[in-house]
Every structure is written in structure tokens, then in C-alpha cells.
Amino acid sequence: MKHHIDMMDAGPDVNNEMNDAQKDRIINNNNSIEDMNDIEMANDDGYREHEEDDFDVNDVERAHSFDKRKAVSFIINLKEMHRIRETAAEDVASRVNNIVDSYINILKRRLYNYMQGLDNEIPEHTFNDLFHIELPFNGVVTAHERKKYIKENFLYVEPETVHVGQRLRVLRQRGHANLDVVRDTFIYIPLTESIEQLLQNKDILELVINQPTERNDRFYSDIQTGSVYCQNVHFQQNQIALPIVLYFDDVDICNPMSKRAGTHKIGLFYYSLGNLPVSYRSRLPAIRLLAVIKRNIMNKHNINVVLERIKKDLETLSTGITLNIHGNEYNIVGWCLCFVGDTLAAHEFGGFKTGVGFAFQKCRSCECTFNDMQENFEEHLFIERNLDRYDDQCYELSMAQTLSVRDVISRSYGINFRSLARDFPNFDLTQQIPYDIMHVIFEGVAVYEIKLVLKVLLDERFIVITEMNNLIENFSYGYANRSSQPTSIPAKVINGNETTLKQSASSMIVLMRLLPFFLIDKLNCPFNNQYIKFLIELCEITLILLSPIISYESVQMLRFMISSHLRQFKELFPDKNIIPKQHYLIHLPSTIEKFGALCNVWTMRFESKHNFVKERMAGCHNFKNIEKSISERFAMYECSLNLCDKHPLFNNDCMFGKTKPIHQIEYCKEKLESFFWY
Template sequence: MGWQCKICKSFSTTKGNLLRHYRLQHATFGRGQHQPCLYGSCPCTFKTQGALRTHLSRYHAAEESPRPGVITAFKCLACTAFCSTQKDYFQHIGNHLKRHETVFCVFNGCDFRTNIYNTFLKHKGRRHTSCSLTDFKKEVLESHPSQNTDHSDVPELNNDECSSDVDPESASCTVLQGLGLLLLKLESTYNVSVRCIDALVEDLFYISSSASVEAVKNIIDSALKSNKCTVDHTIIKDLAEQLCSSHPISRALGAGGPLGSAFKRNKYFKKHFQFVDPIEYILDAEQKKSFQYVPVLKTLQVVLKNKDIAVEAFSRCSSSTGHFKSIFDGTCFKDNDFYAVEETRLSIIIYVDEFEVCNPLGTSRKKHKITAVYWVLANLPLRLQSALTSIQLALLCKSVDVKQFEYKVVLDPLLKDLVTLEQEGVFISCLGRNIKGTLHCVVADNLGAHAISGLVESFNGPYVCRFCLGHSSEYQTYEVRSGVFPLRKKDDYVLHVQAVKENPNLVPHFGLKRSCPLTDQLNHFHFVSGYPPDVLHDLFEGIVPRELALCFQVFLKKHYFSLTELNNIITCFPYKGSDKLNSPQTIPPNFAGRKTIGGNAHENWALIRLLPLLVGLRVPEGDPVWQLLLTLKDIVELVVAPVHTTQSIAYLEFKISEHRVRYLEVFPDQRLTPKHHFLEHYPALIEKYGPLVGVWTMRFEAKHRFFKQVVRHTNNFKNVLLTLSTRHQMMMAYHMQSKEVKPALLVTKISRMPVDVLHPDIQADLRARSPSLTCVQLATTVTYSGTRYTAGMILSNGSTCGLPDFAEIIQIVVLDNSVYFIVKLLAAWYVEHLRSFQLEDTGKISLLEQQKLGDMWPLASYNVGRKRLVTLKRYICAE
């Protein structure tokens, strides 16, 4: 009966029509999104249409459509025109309604009729939401025997039918929308300048309108001669000129067309795509100081208009008792009365940071430094939160203006929207009602968190911790778990704010300079529980590079290796998989004087994790400095764990205490930094916020790259905030035009194999899951929930005596959109000096389900000496 779109569930009559439908209606190709295979039983997805066509010809050439030899078209009951796709059909009906012509409902058993466009949409949305092809009236569906069954890309209707099957107005709108998306992609995704696009539009208009006249005239003349028709050349030329001038591309790009100029294009984008316009707020009119704000409530409505995203957002559930898997398992969420209701409430996480759009070493490094406020909907699962298109822009302001006018003024429009969200909610069209929400927490580095919360922005004073009231002079003497440092409480905060207001001479009072504007305005957000720690800056750009520098100094003095040897080892190590992407950089010669090895978070994380494999055999067992680094490696694995239990939190607390003791013993002349003190709060903060990787700044910081690229390509500083915010919203509108949520399973290449040729144990496991299975789909590489699995990778599978078991991937089986691994089971022995596991093949083969792995993250094994070793990336909690 046709081909169904996997995104919008509409139907097309041929495979070629469906491919064109994907390209024009959903614009899924060429923008980093994945288009699923047209055949429902095939799990493959593709980034380009060429890859999809190759796949279809290679793997599905002999397969038939749902009903071979039959073409279904949609017949309009008002004018008897035909449309080849369901979407085009309803667009055609809409054209009748816009002219106030009466239209009957096209579904079985429904006598509804109207001449009002919005009334028809409401009726269809309420009564026929989950319709299928079989629900249409018989007179609507027109079936025609096809002349061939090869399912080529050429529509299978004859020429006479094609002349009446296509509604010109609907076809023109489709071409216009596709062309608009193309120009929007060039401007917002590839950062092509407006001047360049104007030149492109001008040339395309000339080619489609004037330069094509002669070619079209020849085509018409040739067609007439082949059909033995004689027509005057003047008429043919006039016909060719009219065809070229009336072509949808010519009409769209001409002087009077909606895409003919930059102004008209922007107007068209804002009207026809889901564009949320940034608003400019004036700080000082005389000095021309302002900032750009993107309304949060409007953006929420646009995001949740997508039903797939809404389903993901409103299907949240807490974990079982004793497990911490997300922010919803932390006490900060559970103790908030706002969420203690049956109806779903929205949780917002905002991120505040400063970034340079110019060369940080150049003369303009502070002139255009920008403070950005992003936000993400915390109700979404982590795999969707991590997508950069899920991170929304709220505010852009010059950093100097933020310091001059303070956050209370700059954040005012954002706070008003959040207050409205708390008290009244936002209307969600797919639910048909208002949904309330609030700000869950503010993610920022230590400096940003202190700046927005009203604490001192210097970490050399007496009270520098936002979690407790401990004096910094006592950090060297007492641990946090000793109970010496009282935690900050809401009652204490009220007293401190009152004292600062009554007596300015007390500023700062217990580290507080002024009240937190977010706490002042919002009823369900508080300073004490609203600022989680930042693992990225505390550990990976703080403690880890500093302690590595100190330890490397000792290793060099003891002649375990030289700096040149160390750098050669780091450079020549055979990194695999994601380790190759994030491989550590060489150690700079001046690291001792700087007291840090530098590097970004990913590089430092990779270095501390792989260091035992790099130089572990060169360091004697029992070396106290080496034991310090190994303890730090244990802490890193625990902190970045995506799941925690009460036992793992207690173990982390013990490891942090052990690390502190070892650090003071090995480096008695070194003082503990404030970040060492913040680290000691982590066990309690995990209970409060859930796994800390759910509230770190790692993914948010990647958002800065977009704005830096825009500035580099446009080189426009006249109103840089307006340029950046508008370009960002154009980019978001472009991505929101696609109705799909990125699928959890992505496969690009599969092969089919009979079950009978597999290992007997694998056959038994597969048939236990699907008794009628005769053939399986095998792949060497798949991506599931953002994690890439490849043959040869090492998986964690269960545990024995508290230690994880491992298996090596041989092949990957895709069965009913689920992933299974055919693996070799490995025996593992823990090598404490290297904090790694030695692997040996057991000769046994098994089938593992991806959902039941002990840890979803695949690892790489390395040959060190004569041993095959694997080291964990994060601590594995027993379920």
C-alpha cells in the first residue's frame, strides 16, 4: 500500500517519492542527522542520501514493497486532484480551506466538514491523531497498476496522470521550503556570510530564469518533434521563457520572492520555521550598552512541541532505593516540595560562563569577552541532554557590563520567565495544558558560581567554600568528614544576608558580599542547594594537572625516566578508540615552574587513567609518590561514575581521606588548595545532586565553539551580541525543523547470516529470545545511546568476588532494535601496581545483551610488557 515515513508516519506511493519526502520535508541529510533505512526490518541509518541509495541497491535490491505492483495516490474530494504523499495531500486540502472552500473529513465513519483551516486542524488532531493508511475513505485512495516493480526513483505514474496528480501550489511550497532550508543551513550551520549568500541567490536566479531558457526551449522542441508535433518557434520560445520565469526557484529567488534578499530571507525563516527571536534589553542607552535575551518560555514551547521529545521529558522515573543515577535521585530534588506532586514538573539547569570570541592573547581579548547563560531541560535523558542542540541559549552579555550592572539586572528577564514558570507554568500544546517548572540548579565553574551567587570571587580569603562555613586556614589541619566545618544552611544564609544589608562594613560576611538574585526571586530555588560542584575544573583542570606536575618532578629526580623519554612514551603509545581522540599532550619543559602540566580536561583525564600503562613498569612497587597518583586515579574513577550506591559513596570518602594523608606525607611543604577542600565535600554532594557528571560543565563548554566559529567566519563586531544570538537561533530553528529525535541505535553497515552457521551456544541463546529466528543481522560497529561499539573492544560483564569480569567483542547482533554482542569470555586478574586487569582468553563464547552490561562504556586493551591489560575509565557499581 505504499511506503511509510518513519519520522512523521505519512505515506508515499514509491520508494523514490519517500526519498524525496525525507530530503525536502525533514531535511535529514547533510546536517549530521541520521536517516533510517526505508525497510522496517533493517536497523541501518545514514548521514547522506548517497549512502542510503548504495545500501538499498546492495542489500535490498531484490526486496519488494509492502504490496508490489500497486501504487496508491491520494485523491482530493473537492477537486479530484491527486497527491503522491500524505503530507502533500493535507497541504493541498489546506489550500482549499485557506480559500474558505468547504472540505469533508477524509477518514472512515466521519461526516465532519468545514471551510475553516484551524477548525479542520483541531478536528484532525483530536479525532484522527493515530490514523493509518487503512483509515482513509475508499474514495480517497486511488490504486493504479504499476508498469514495473523495480521501485526505481522515477514515479510510476504515467505522464497523463502526473499532469493532474501534482498540485502546483503545494509543489511550489515544498520547493520553497526546501530552498529556504538550504539557505538557512548555509547561513546558520556552515557560517556562510550574508554577502556570499546574496551572490549565490543572484546567480541561482539568473541560471534558473534566464540562462536556462535556451536549454528548456531545446527540451520542449525535442519533445514535440519526438511526438510528431509542429509548433511555431516563437511559441516554443515564449513557453520556455514562461516556464523559467514561473519556476518555483525563480519565483523564490527573484526580486519579489520571499528569499530574494537577506531581509526577506530572515522574515521567511522567522515566519515558517520554529525561530525564537532574541530580545535586546538596554542597560545604558547613552553608552550603548545592552544584552540579548532569548525567552525561555517560548523556547520551552517550541522544544516540547515535538511529541517525541515531550514523551522523553515526561517519562522520568526515579531509581530504586540506594542507587543514584540522576539528579532525580538526589536529596536536593526529593526534598523540594515543588516536586512532591503527582503531576510532572519541569526542571531547568542553567549554565553561566565567560568566553573569549577573539584571540585570548590579542589586543581585543577583554573587549569582546562575553558572559553566556545556557540552559537545558533536565527532564530529558542524559543521551539527549548531551546533544549540543538540546542546550539552549538564554542570554549573552559583555562581561564588563555584567560586572558594572551586576547579575541582578542582567538576569532580570530570565528571572521573570522562571517566576512565571513556577507560578503559572507554560502551555504545552501536545498536552493541551500548562506545565509548571522551576530552576533546579546553576552549573558553573567556581568563579562563575561565586559571582552569580554573591560570594567572594577571590579564593585567597578566609571563607571561600560555598558548601560550608569552614575557615580556609583550617583546611590543612582538618578534614571535612571530621565535622569541624559546619555546612551552610538556609537559616544561616538569611542571617548573613541581613547582616550584610544592615552593616556594609561587614562585607564580606562569611564569604558573602550580597544576596543571590536567583534565591531572592524564585520560591523553589535556594543558594544553599542550587550550586553543585564542577568536576571538570576541580579535578581535571585543577588537582590532576597540579599533582601530576609535582609527582613528575620527583620521578625525574629519581631518574625513573627523563622528560624526553616520558614525552616519547606519551607520543608513541598505541592509543585505540576514544583514547586516540583524547590522547594526552606532551609535558611542557616549564611544568615545574608553572606547577601544572596544563592541558584540557579530556587530555588530563586520559593521562591519569593511562599513566600506569605508560610508565608503571618503570616505577618500583611501593613508591609513595606512585601510590599517591594511584589513589588519585581511584578517586577520578569514582567521581565520574554514572551510577552510585551508598557503598560507593562511602568508598569515595575513604579514598579522598587516604589521598589527603598521602599527599601531606609526600609533599609536606605543599599546602592543600581550596579545590582539595571542595573535593572532600563530593561524597555528600553526590547524595545531594546524584552523579556529579550529570551536573558538570563538560558539555556546556562545548557550546562556546559555535559562537567562536560565527565570529571567525563573519568577522562582524558592530553588534556582536545580536549577531551571535540571531545566528544561534537560526541554527536551532534549522535543527528543530526536523521532527525526529536522534535514534538510540545507529548502524551503517550490516550483513545477514543464517543462525545455523553460528556457534551452537550462540544459536541456543538467540533462539531462546526468538524461537522462529532463522537469520541474524551482524555488524562490526554500532552506536547505541551515543556509545560506539566495535569488534575488538572490551566489555565489562558482571563480577566475580567483587571484581568485574570482561569479554571481547567478536561480532554485534542487531535483533528487534536491540544490540547483542557475540563475545569471547576473558579471565581477569587485578594488577594493583598498575591499577589494571590482566586478561587471558578462556576459549568460551557467549551472547551478551547491551542493556545488561555492568558498564556501558567499552574499553580498549593494551599490551604492556608481555601482559594484555585493560584499565577502567570509571568505577563500576554492582547493581
Template sequence: MSETYYFCPLCITANVFQTYSSLFKHIREYHRDDPSFGIRCELTVFCGFRYSTFDSYRRHIYRCHRSLIDSSDDSKNNISSGIDDIHFMEDFSSDASFNDESSIADNSDSSIYVDEEVDEMEYNFLNMNPITVPVKEDKLSLKEFAEFYTRVLLELREYHLLPQKIVQCISSFISTLLDMTFKLIKIKTSTSAFIPTNDLDIVFAQVISIINSISKNEYQFLKQCKNFFNYEAPTEIILNKNEERAYYIPLKQSIRTMLQNETLLKSITDNINSFSNYVAKDKDLILSNRQGCCIKSNMSRRENSNVLLLKLYTDGISVTNPIGAKRDFHKFTCFYYLLDDMPETMRSKVNSIGLFCMCYSKHLNDQNNAKILMDVLVNDLNNLQNEGITIACPSSRIYLVFSTVSADNLGANEVGGFQKTFSSGSFCRHCLITYEQRLIPLTDISFVPRTKLKHDMVLSQVIENNDDKIIQGVKCCSWFKNLVGFHPTESLPPDLMHDVAEGLCPLIITALLKEAIQQRILSYAQIEERTSSFNFGFNDLSNKPPPIKKQHLTNSNVIGTASQRLCLFKLLPIIFYDIIDELALFNLYTLLREIISYLYAGIMRKSWLPYLDALCKSFYSLMVERLPDHVTPKVHFLTEYCRSIEKHGLPILNSCMRFESKHQYFKQIVNRSLNFKNPLLTMSKRHQLRQCLLNKLASSRFSPSITVYSSRLIEFVKFSIPIQRLLKKYVNETDSISESLSIYYHDLKMKQKSVFVYDLIHTEEIPIFCQIHHLLKINEKWFAIAEKLHTKAFNEKLWAYEVEYTGTLEKIDIEHCLDLFPHCLDIYVVKETYYINLLVRLTKR
């Protein structure tokens, strides 16, 4: 019988190959990067297409001629003996490295700590449970196999954000590996009568069929996600014109799926009960939004006690299409939701924020479009409030009550039907101040607050006039006018992020540094050098601001994110410690800094509000006196926070900061998918795929955990004598002790040398700090060995606590380190004195 030979069409000399697999290997190794790559497939009479890149040629071969790559001469296959396989496995095992704690303990000096920063998305992925088949082997069926493989593809797509083409390529590789595995099994069992190869053939054929079917196209993949992961597709809303669409996710099913997680529901219930108990014991405390009078009014409409608060957020998100002639700028309006009663450790996670709706911002400029969309959203929200959600819980039904809408000032004014300009007229949605009156000190006047009755009267007049004329800042009806529990004067709280972090903080920073330049205390170059070379502490490093350059001060624009600007404002006295008190405007800094310490507090007291109100009015009046040209609307908005606290609860809980982080996910999706034909559908669909995966992994998503990426075993005698004396009360010398440089507790990184608030003493509630020396795992529980620091005084110039080391060690449970303040702090050295910069005012529950 004649043999078939293969020739390389790309070589100058005719190289001959006995098998196509050897030819393909040759092309891959020697010609894949040829700039003039071009090859025509003539393996069958049906082929004949020419391929100009190796990747396109490879895809064709794997799809149409895979058998030629996998096939080999039978005699060569049979030559391979069991001894060769044993030698191969022995070599493989000897080369493999295992993370065995005993081997680490034997050579502790060679242990390597993995101590690198990871972003939130990577951290969430690292925290996922290993992929396992959650069924017994005797009950394993093709259905469980299909579910497992769908989850694999879902993780590849929604955690690694891989395109569908890459997922299909991975499926093709897996099919090839399984095909090779099957052939190896046939070879090894060809001489045995105990394993029927026909049965194996059928099973592997079915497995390969399932793999190829799931990743065949988008429809099949979404179908399997719906079967196994309860994927809910976004609902399309056709607006005024056929080509104008929006997409929304019905809230009832989304929240029901979320609340079916017993851990989450129990945490929310415990959080509500805990706050109620604390407030019953100390009525001066403000712990949650439930204590706001407007939210209390909404909750009073519901007789049932099983009530959860639902917060909405809206903002615009911008992406750019950089592709050739179709390059364009896209701006979308997003609506998110959040269960307002979640514990802080859960609500701070971006994954706890759900998507409600997405649409093009320009479509909302049309009143008919806005009405069509808002009618759908409002009906969905009202049905959720009226009917509740049936889930498996003791009461069987949970009711949702609308709380507030968080947004920036422009977005809030648009939602509420107020004017969208802040440079004229009645620009404030909280009171009736006009732009011309903003320069009147509040010592001479107080402005009339807006009320429901007055607002409705003005709105009726606007509607009656029907001439688009703005009256007292009211332009039109609110988008949510028919939403149960919503009113423009009571449901749109101010936002700390836009008002303070992005508004007042950079304003005061710029004013102080400009004064330093005008007084010839510092030059532009010196300011840039100080801000670029300052050594930020580890816990502040993630919010390190960019250097301040001349053009930034000239344009009165301190660049950076809200977190970076707030960090710079917090550390400004330490960065410029030698000149800060020489500035005449430093009083403005100290006033605003004290105001921020109250507004950003996670726990407040009602008795603080009169003093806070006086501080805000003093700051406003001083701004009018010292910097009248810089009295922006945001300076006025600061005076509205005390009234807002009474209405809506803690300002920090109404901040847009975490909602803004949600935008980054969608921007990443658009930039990676490069789909600008219908980006709304792409973003909403990919978000729902991610959510269905997270809901399946709900146990790891919401359960409190301590995550350690690297640790080492350490002998008891290796510790210093003071630590041995401390630990002797709790461990034996033979007990296993693990040490780590850093751990993640509720997604917060705790590291050696970090500082936390240990206690509050005296009537003034002076904080006592501890610095972590060791992070140890003893008897399956993590502890911090920390040194207590003595708080000597509060330095008003640096706005920081002066501390000194005491040498007193404490063994503290990790779970109690962050009870008083859920963040780690840094120590800064100024003139050989140690200082801790604490942003907020603390109080005990």
C-alpha cells in the same frame, strides 16, 4: 545590419570577440589572476566604473549584464539537435558512478571503507535527512517552493557557516541556471504546440523572483525563516547605558518548540518513568538529579505531576578581534539551559543545550546593569515555573521546575554572591572553612556546612553594614535571589570538570613526575619521549594529550583540555608501568583514582557514600601530610562531593563538560563572521537560526538511529567456520549480510577491535568484557559478533583489569552492547599481558 564586436582591454595585442560571453570567458581564463588587473565597464552609457579585481568585475557583470553572458546567436542555438543531447546524456550516465551494493558484492576486495574522524558539527550535518519536498506534486505551490529554498539557504548558513555574501552569490548562480533551463525548454518546445511557452515564462519569472527576494537582504531572509521555520529573534535588553546591551531568548517559546517534538517528549517521559521503576525496585540506586533532597524540595512545591527539571549553566567565553588598529579582547558571559530529564543519549548532544542569554562580562560588574539583566531573566524563569507550557500532549500542560546552576567555582561564587577570591577568607561556598584552616587534616576537625538559615542571617548583616565588607565569605545578594527554588547554599553544586579533570588530575600527575625526576628515575627528555610516543587506543585517541615537556613540569602546568588531562591521568600507570610503583606519592594517585571511579559513575548507590566520604578525607589528609604546598581549594572541594550527591544527585550530571563544548560554536561564529561591532547580536541571532533549523529537523535530531557511512555485502561462506556455526541459528546461507568496519550508534562510534562491558558478575560486580570482531547487518538489523574475554584479576599497580581471550563468540544486538557502560574501550598490552583500563565503578540497575 552592423555586427557588434568586443575587444579585450587587458591584452597587448587587440583580440576580437564576436560575443561578449566569449570575451568574458577569455578574461576569466587568462586575466583573472593578473596582479595588475584593471578594467572599466563600458557596456552601457550608465556604466563607467573601474574594477581592480576579477571578482568585483564578475559580480558587476552578473548583476547588471547577465543577459550578455546568457545570450547567444539564435541560429547557433537551433543547430543543437536532439541527437547531440542524447549523446551528451549517454556520456554523462556512463561516467557517473553509483553506490550499488550489488556491484560492491561482486568485487568485495575493492570495497573502500570510509573510516575517518569527523567532528560533532560535521557528524550532525551528515546525519541530516536528504532535502526533499514534503508535499505531493499535485499540491505543490509557490509557498512550498519558497519554504524549501529558505531551508536550503538556512542549511548553507547555519551548518556550513557561510556568510550572507556567499549565500547571495549562490542564489545568483541558481537564478542563472534556471534562466538557462528556461531557454533550453523554449528551444526544445519551439516547434511544438502542446506546451505554451508563455506559461513557462511566467512560472520561471516567479521562481527567479522568489529566489532573489529571499536572499536579497538579511531582513527578507529572516522574514522567510520566521514564516517557515518559526524563527524567534533574540530580545534586546538595554542596560544602564544606551550602548550597553544584552540579548536573551524567552524560554517559554524555545522550550515549547522543543517539546512539540513527540519523539523527544516521549523519550523524556519514558526516561522519568524508567528511573522511577528502577528506584522503586532498588531504593539503594541513585540514577538522576531528581533524587537529590534540594531538588525534591523544589518539586514538592508543584502539585502537578507533569514536571520537568530545568538546569542552568553560566560561564565566560573569550574571543579576540585581530583586525588592525581595532584589535581587542572581548569576553562575554553566557547563560545556557538544559532539560535535566533528557535521556543520556540526548542530553550529551551539544544541540540539546539551549541559549538563554548573552552579555558582556564587564557590564555585569556594574550592579545596576546586573540588576536590570537578572530581573528580566528571573521573571522569565518564574513565569515559566508558575504558568507552565501548553503543548499537544495528554495533559496539555507541562510545568518546569528549576534544579541547579552549573558553573566553575568563580562563576558559581559570583552567581551566589560569595567572595571571588580563593586565596584568603572563607573561600568555600559549601562550608565555613577558611584559607588558613585548609592545612588541618580532616581526621582532627570537621567544618560546619552552610545552611539557608545561617546564610540568610549573615547576608542580612552584610546588607545592614552597607560597607562592602565580606562576612564569612558572603559578599552580596545572589543574582538569582528572587528565582523560585534557588538558594546559594543549595543550588550551586560542585563541578567535576574544573575540580577534578582540570584541578586535581594535573596536580597529581605533576607531583608524580617531579618525584621521578628528583629520584633520578626518569629525565625530562624521557618523560617527553614516553608521552609523545605512547600508542593510544582508538577510543582514547580523540583525547590524546600533548607531550609533557620540561617547561610544563617546571611551571607545574600540564597543558591540554579537561578530557585530555583526564585521559592522561587514567593511562599514567600504563605509560610509566615500569617505574610507577617506585614513587612514594603513588598512594595519592590510587586514592584519587578510586575516588574518581565513584564520582564519574553514571549509576551510584547510597551505600557507597560513607566509603566515598572516607576516601575523600583520607586523600585530603594525605595531601596535607605529603604535599602541603599543593593543598589548593580544589583539594578541599573534593571533600564536599558526598554532601552534594545527597543534595543534587549524580556529580556527572552536574558537570560543565558538555556546556563548555557549546562555547566552540560561538567562537567559530565570531571568527568566521569577523563582526566585532555587535558580536552579541551576531552570535545570538545565528544560534537562533540554527535552532529553528534543528527544530524543523527534529525527527532526525532526536530519534535514535544507527548511522553507517560505508558497508559491503559479504557471502555467508566467506566467514570463518566458528562464525558460520554461530550465525546458522539466525540466518540462511542465502540471506543478505552486510559488514561495516564501524558504525555510529547514538553518535558513539563503534569499531572492530573495540571492547565493551558485556556483564557484571558476582557480588563484587566484576566486569566481563567483549571485543568486537565483526559488525553485521542481518535482516535489516545490526549485530556485533564479539569474543568474550575472561577477567583474570584487577591490577592495582596499573589500575586496570587483566584479561585473556577465550575464543568464545557471541552474537549481540548493537542496542544492548552499551547498556552497562555507554563507551567503547581499548586493550593495552604490558609485558605481553592484556589490560583494559576502566575509569568508573559500575553497577547494575
């Protein structure tokens, strides 16, 4: 740059002596510098404006706006990502302001003294005007100020309060009892606005738009390979069609062992987009809050009050909406592909009996009775539920003249009420509520059957419970299983009437993988023992159900294995009943055909999202409007995700090194298919 200035000062004679090669080199250097500046601005975090060589007053205003956005982003990420309290966030903002102000004053005084030493008489008020810089957190220190700024400058989705009814409450003041009218409400996050906020991230938008279209009919993997998705013409005809996965569960935010347990139980509705690849869809930032409602309000008005609001957004989304994302307009449609949840939540969502023990028909997929469950172990032997029969049974339930007649009809059909999920566009609640293998297997069938087998082995003195527990506690678990290693099994659990082994679902997965090894190799149980074989068959069924990719032939084999397993159960334990969760096993192969691998539609990751609520409500002493507090924390958190330099959804991505292209594609496909085939 100095060389260029010297040449300009030398006058026109020097410029005329420059040859063409020198001119081209100078032009190329200038172009290279401009290109580098463009690259630096493109690699910035999205808030930086294009800069010019000359710095004017407008640049100061832009820089000030940039700092304010960065300051707000810093506080939001500090509060939501690192889970600090609001008082701590305000203290950080005010202290940073004080530190910055102190350094500005030091710099102003030193520069003023330096200029005075050069005999340059500059008025002090000029320096004060020059260093009159607004501090980074001015106007955004408190929660109210930050929220106002975020609403004006960021895409913040405001939680909506929905009124569903009212009740009377007794207020006691100064010895007098007065009646007060209290509104029953729940908090709802508008679905379309939440989706628009999520798709503001360019990487997520690219994943949603560029979804794979190839499908192998011989293998089931993600939900796009299931028949529910493939046979829906709307997903095939629209370029950007969102298959939405809904979830619901109850969470007790208080200590479950305290006397106030259950008082502040809340219901949480989440959703995720089925377009996202499995590796991203299972991450917590991809699971977003939809609604928060107190359990006692939902018990009073039932789940339909929430489903009605969800239905309204789904109807809007099914007709298509236009989203303006980064200056481009996208026409987006979407439908509810499935609802996932534990047995209680799934039955409540569909309007079925939550306590199946009191119902004559105990299954939401078929009209089986208790006696049928004990005798028939193949799916085709039961009458399948469908929407026509569901509508007829709900109509008969609504026409009951007395409560006693209604109760008899409700018990007979296993239906409590007509669910508004029946009116969701392109949704069949008798077919699109998959079974959750986490609750069916690891908190149901596996616990029930393993407990019976261990009791027999203890009674026949094949094993000793203390030796078994020593193996479980002292086994060298791998790195991936250390956080989920099983705990010892108390003897009173096996000999008593408890329905649990004191293990979590993740611990049950590890235990089932190692239990045959413990019994046969370590405890020297005979391999040909019929109870050991029965247990091994259960483990084999579980491994197939956990597979991320399942072939068509494996699904057919799974049907036979489940049927054989249930028959063997009745032979080995004739005095024990087939429980409903064991009956649900016969529906799992058809569920795989509808939705792909079951590990992609289970509730394991959704339940992990509950930790967000528990961590942020820990130490909370005010439960007056707890659902609003939770929804606002979620709204701020989901808004902060797009303020990060890198969206947390991609934090765990692996950066691969050099890759080599494959030219013999067909040969590689043939080898991979032959490997999985055999």
C-alpha cells in the same frame, strides 16, 4: 489501471458479467493503492500537503508554498550547519535561481518547437503564461528577506534587547570632542518561547513526556536519582515538569594572545532540560542559548541584571504555561534544578567571592576558613551554609555604613552581594550549585598533586623526564583517546611555579588513566613507594567520580578515601597547603547524593558549545554589537534544527537489528544487581 479503463469503455454488459470475486479484488487493489499513497504522504518531511488524483490550480499554489519553505530551509541549513558566510549564502541563492531559470527557458523552447512541428498553432504568449513559474529563491535571497519570511512562516524566537543602564562616551569628530549617551544592554532569548520551539519536534516532546519514573535507592545515576529532584514535590506531582539546568561562562572571541585580548570578552548563558536522557542531553543541539552580555557591562552592573530577567521567566514557568504543539495543548511547569559552571562562575552566580584567596570563608557550601581547611578533612566538621544564614549575612552586608566596613564584612563571609538567584522559585543556591569535577579535579587537584609527585620522583631519580615524555608521545593510544592524547610535560613546568601541566581537561583524563602504568610498568618505579601509592589513590578516586552509575556503598567509601587522601597529602607534603579545590573534594560525595553521577552535571559539554561562537565569529572584523550578532546566529541555528528532515539531536542514534524479548525479567535483574553489587 489500463484494464479498468478498458472495462469501463466496454459498456454496462461487461460490468454486469463481473463476478463478486473480481469486484472484491478491484476494490482491494484500489484500497491498497490508497493505503500506499497515505504511507508515502506520512513519510514525507512534514511540509507536503495531502494530494488528490485531480490536479487543479489550488495544488499549484500548495506546491509553490512547499517549494518556498524547502528553499528557505535549504539556505538556513547551509548557512548554520555548514557555517558559510552570508555573502556566500546569497550567492548560492542567486546562482541557483539563474540555473533554474535557464532550464525552464530551455524546456519551454523545446516544447514550443515540438508543438509547432505537430501543426498545432499555439500562441507564444500562452507558453509564456504556462511557464511563468516563480523561481525557488525569489524574495528570500538576502538575509533581510529570509528573516522576514522565517518570522512569518516558522517558529522563530526573536532575541530580546534588555536595557540595564547607560554611560557617557567621548566622540571625536573633526577635531571636536563631544559626549554621547550610550545604553548598556544585553541580549536575552525568552525561556518559555525557546522551550516551545524545542518541543515542536515530536521525538523530543516524546522524550520529555515519557520520562522514566522508576528509581533504585541503592544507585545514583542521572539527576532524577538525586535527592534534590526526588524530594521536590513539584516534580513528582506534575506530569510534564521540566527540571532546568543553567550554565554560565566567559568567552573571549578574539585571539587570547593579542593585544586586544579581553576587550571583547562576553558572558554566555545556556540552559538544557533535565528530562532528556543523558545520551541526548550531552549533545550540543540539546544545549540552547539563554543570554549574551559583554563582560564589561556585567562587571559594572553585576550578574543580577541577567538573573532578574531569568527569574521573571522562571516565575512564569513555575505557575504553569500552556503550549500549543501540533494542535494539542500541553500544560507545562518548570523550575531551575541546578546551576553548573566553573568555580568563578558558580561563585559569581551565588554572589560569593570569585577570588576565594581574599575571603575568610572560602567555600560556597560551608563556612570553612584557611586554617580549618588544613586540619579538618570530613564534611560534618564544618558549618554548612543555608538560606537563613545567607540572608542574615547579606542583610548585614547591605547595612554597612561605609565602604571599608562593607569590605570587611564581605571578606569575612565570602559574599560580594545578594544574588537574585536567591529569589528563584524552589531554588536553594547554597545546595543547588554542584561542584564541577572537570575544574575541581582535572584543572585543579590532579594538576597540583601530580606535579608534586613527579617532582619528588625526579629528585629521587626514579624517573627521567625525557623518558617520561617519550612514553607519553609514542604510546599507542586507542581510537577513542587519539583526539585527547596528552602532550609532553616540560621540565620547567615541574620545577617552576606554574599551576598547570600544559594539558587540557580531556587530556588529563587520559593521562591519569595511564600514569600508574607508565610509572610502574614502563619506568620500573617501586610499587610500594608511598608517593606512587598516593598517586594511585588519586586515580582511584577519580575513576569513582567519573562513574556513570555509583552505588550507595561506593559513595560512603568515597568519603573515607577522600578524607584519607587529604591526610596523606599533609604527611607527604607538610610544607604545602591544602588548596580550596582540594577542600571541595570533601563535598563531592554529598553532591552525588543530591544530583546523581557527577559526570552528568559537569561543564565539559557546555564548554564545547563555545565552539559555535568561535567558529561563526572567526574572521569577524566588526565588534560594534557583537552580542546581537551572536544571538541572531544562535536564533537562526536553533530555528533551523526543526527544519531538518531529522533533528540533529538524533543524528548519532544507532539502529539496532532484530531483538529478542526477555521473559525472565526478575532473573535478569537479579544477575545484573549481583554483578554491580560485587
